[in-house]
Amino acid sequence: MSKPLAAPSTFARVWESAGMLLVLALLFLGCSLFVENFLTVTNLRGLALAVATIGMVACTMMFCLAAGDFDLSVGSVVAFAGVLGATVMNATGSVLAGALAALASGALIGLVNGVFVARLGINALITTLASMQIVRGLGFIVSDGRAVGIRTDAFFAFGNSALLGIPTPVWLTAGCFLLFGGLLNLTVFGRNALAIGGNKEAAHLAGVPVTRIKVVIFTLQGLVAAFAGLVLAARMTSGQPNTSQGLELEVISACVLGGVSLSGGVARIGAVIAGVLIMGLVQNAMNLLNIPPFYQYVARGCILLGAVMLDRLKQRI
Amino acid sequence: MTAPALTFDSLTMEFPGVRALDGVSFGVRGGSVHALMGENGAGKSTLLKILSGAYRPTAGALRLGGESKVFASTAEALAAGVAVIYQELHLVPEMTVAENLLLGRYPRRGLLLNRAALRAEATRLLQLVGEDISPDARLGRLPLAQRQMVEIAKALGRGAKIVAFDEPTSSLSAKETQRLFGIIRDLRDRGHAILYVTHRMDEVYETCDAATVLRDGRHVVTHESLAGVTRDALVKSMVGRELTNIYNYRPRAHAPDGLAVRGLAGPGLKAPVSFAVARGEILGFFGLVGAGRSELMRLLCGAVAPEAGEVRVHGALVAGGSPRAAIRDGLVFCPEDRKKEGIIGIRSVAENINLSARRSQLRAGVFLDHGWEKANAAAQIARLGVRCASADTLIGLLSGGNQQKAILARWLSEQVRVVVLDEPTRGIDIGAKSEIYALIHDLAAAGTSVVIVSSELPEVLGIADRVIVMREGLVAAEFPRATATPEAVLHAALPAAAA
CATH class of the missing domain: 3.40.50.300 (P-loop containing nucleotide triphosphate hydrolases)
Known part of the structure; x- marks a missing residue:
């Protein structure tokens, strides 16, 4: 049953384009004024590092959601890629071989997800729920359930290096934002992804290669998650099979905070970046305020609900 | 002449950059079928959406039986006895006809669903539209025309006194259309007020007693009786210009x-x-x-x-x-x-x-x-x-x-x-x-x-x-x-x- 589309008011349009940036700015201002040690170079660097993984994965999750799907397997892929990369590096002594193995396996997992969802028409929730568990299991199998320490210095030196005082992982995340923002806004691929999310049947009849685009999106999602897993492993100097559990939900939360429609068709890279930063900022502030982790879960859930409510509210104004 | 059962009272509806309705006023009498006509963007859909409670007008109100009203929701409109039958039907294809008919107000026995009462009430409602449909049939299996009948029966079951139809015949065959007209006349004879949106001129003359024409969001004319109103006059008031040959056919080289x-x-x-x-x-x-x-x-x-x-x-x-x-x-x-x-x-x-x-x-x-x-x-x-x-x-x-x-x-x-x-x-x-x-x-x-x-x-x-x-x-x-x-x-x- 389709609800009638209400015409957006001027306020709604301003909110749509800049609302989350405004919330981010206010939060930042508030934290700077009221949270001790927040506005220090060390803390801000830590904050940026903390959102690096979520940020990278959010780029492709944005595409997934824009096209009307989602991917729950990303947390598992991050862990698996780290473990596999570390294992291959240790076995061959080659950083390149490890990285290639991790990226290729990530892309392959994404490809399989994409084929199941787009070509075979299996529900994305079921497909990626299954691959989430399969890939998590594979990570444990490869590592025998233990962290795999990386013996190649060059690799974790890279993970902990910095350029102009900004850590390399943060640069890489920024690069992802730039790349996928461009892909969304400047290419036919991005527009087609949004069209598919808006109305799959109409897009198909208008000549949009729906299946191919969906498969590519899932493959990219796997590739980027594996990349994020490698970067994380480099930072931690080991591949950990237990890492990033629940990452998929944090990433989807960040995207929703960034105004990406869960039913597809609407996505903006600026707002997604704001969503990612809001998540990181709140987490960081709670840590600085010594709020126990158990309460942090509650707070994060409340923020997500609050963001969705705000989104609803704006449609009435 | 009886007082109108439903009156639109200077309705205005504004969207950004567009005034979809501009001070529209007219009345629909009980026991009559009132055609609502106009070009695309004339404001018919907006008017229906206000009537059904989906939109709230920027200004103006509806008057039902002397009471001034603005519906805040479709539930409120239904409660006041107003039902709008849209082209896209609001039914659940996976459920049975009976379940659809009584959706939201199932008879209960204690905490349990009262299946016998559900069936009995559904059968009674289907008889109101005189349609031979099994209450146990899955709705999605019915042809479109029968689904429309179910929608009408559902509206009647909710005590609708005012029923608006939004181009109900656009996907019906000639035979199905005649069945629908029979039902609409039957509703009229039982005193319901009917607002009938259509583009088909034949249907207006066949089923409607009165007609209102909108153009660019404004009220153009209301004919309380169609006697003596020519087709050309209606078309003219809809488009505001004479349409000589709308098909514009010219032979071409192949x-x-x-x-x-x-x-x-x-x-x-x-x-x-x-x-x-x-x-x-x-x-x-x-x-x-x-x-x-x-x-x-x-x-x-x-x-x-x-x-x-x-x-x-x-x-x-x-x-x-x-x-x-x-x-x-x-x-x-x-x-x-x-x-x-x-x-x-x-x-x-x-x-x-x-x-x-x-x-x-x-x-x-x-x-x-x-x-x-x-x-x-x-x-x-x-x-x-x-x-x-x-x-x-x-x-x-x-x-x-x-x-x-x-x-x-x-x-x-x-x-x-x-x-x-x-x-x-x-x-x-x-x-x-x-x-x-x-x-x-x-x-x-x-x-x-x-x-x-x-x-x-x-x-x-x-x-x-x-x-x-x-x-x-x-x-x-x-x-x-x-x-x-x-x-x-x-x-x-x-x-x-x-x-």
Whole structure:
């Protein structure tokens, strides 16, 4: 049953384009004024590092959601890629071989997800729920359930290096934002992804290669998650099979905070970046305020609900 | 004359940049069928949405039995005895007829569902519309016409005293339409006030007692009785200008080698279909609902993979089963269900227009040419007269006719050789129809082959150079324009038993 589309008011349009940036700015201002040690170079660097993984994965999750799907397997892929990369590096002594193995396996997992969802028409929730568990299991199998320490210095030196005082992982995340923002806004691929999310049947009849685009999106999602897993492993100097559990939900939360429609068709890279930063900022502030982790879960859930409510509210104004 | 059961009292509705309704006032009496007419964008849909509680008017109110009201929700409207039957029915296909009829107010015994009472009440409601439908049937299995009856019965079950119909016959066959009219008259005789939105002039004279015409959001005229009101006068008040020949038919030169279809077979067709359309020719397809016309068009345009046969455009073979391949060969398709298969409602008008053609306008083979995107959208909007606040307006907010023009704009941005239009003027007012016909003629005059499917006989006869009639999944007959009389064409379309 389709609800009638209400015409957006001027306020709604301003909110749509800049609302989350405004919330981010206010939060930042508030934290700077009221949270001790927040506005220090060390803390801000830590904050940026903390959102690096979520940020990278959010780029492709944005595409997934824009096209009307989602991917729950990303947390598992991050862990698996780290473990596999570390294992291959240790076995061959080659950083390149490890990285290639991790990226290729990530892309392959994404490809399989994409084929199941787009070509075979299996529900994305079921497909990626299954691959989430399969890939998590594979990570444990490869590592025998233990962290795999990386013996190649060059690799974790890279993970902990910095350029102009900004850590390399943060640069890489920024690069992802730039790349996928461009892909969304400047290419036919991005527009087609949004069209598919808006109305799959109409897009198909208008000549949009729906299946191919969906498969590519899932493959990219796997590739980027594996990349994020490698970067994380480099930072931690080991591949950990237990890492990033629940990452998929944090990433989807960040995207929703960034105004990406869960039913597809609407996505903006600026707002997604704001969503990612809001998540990181709140987490960081709670840590600085010594709020126990158990309460942090509650707070994060409340923020997500609050963001969705705000989104609803704006449609009435 | 009785006091109106429902009065619209200076209703005004504003959207950004558009005033959809501007101080509209008129009354609908109980025990009468009141036609609401007007072009696309005249404000009929907006008025219905206010009546059903989906929109709140910017100013003005409704008056029901002397009480001034603005409904805040559809539930409030229902509670006040107002029901609007939309073209898209609000029913749950997975549930049974009985469950749908009493949705939201199931009879209970303690905490449990009272199945016997549910069935009994459902049977009683179905008798009100005199329809022979099993209350236990799954709703999704019923034909559209019967689903509509279920929707009407559901409204009556909720005590609706005022029933509004939004173009209820647009997807019904002639026989089903007559059944519906019977029910509507029956409702009238029992004292219900009925508001009937339609574009079909015949229906107005056949079923309606009174008529109101809206134009550009304003009230033009209300005829309390249709006696002495001519068809021309009604049309004139709708468009505000004389329409001499809305079909604009002019003979054109034809050239061979346009579209050639040979032995096309697939779901919905009982035998392979072959036909050809010359360059510059307009071929009409007529048939009753379910005759297989839409199925044939979907095979032709690659929406459904054919089981056999070939399609050639200008002599070149088109790969089957892919709309993308068809479009690349210049064969484009405007589907019947605009909302579900045509537009992408939550994207802008410009996005919807540029969706397909942009692939050949890339910079460096990858990047969108934003300059072209803007220019093309603006040019097409101007060329087709799409009425919208701006190219960035969401297409879902436009009226049906303007959505259709935007879809046509999508294809006119391409190098088209063959245009297939499935019910291009369904639910569109006469003014916009005439613009679309003119456009079709321009296309044909420029050498495009046009295939047009329509359930409206005057439309097919008025616009086509040649008519193919389909019946029950088969091609039944073919008529050149000269011999395509309404009687002959209709006779060929009717099933043998009914003819």
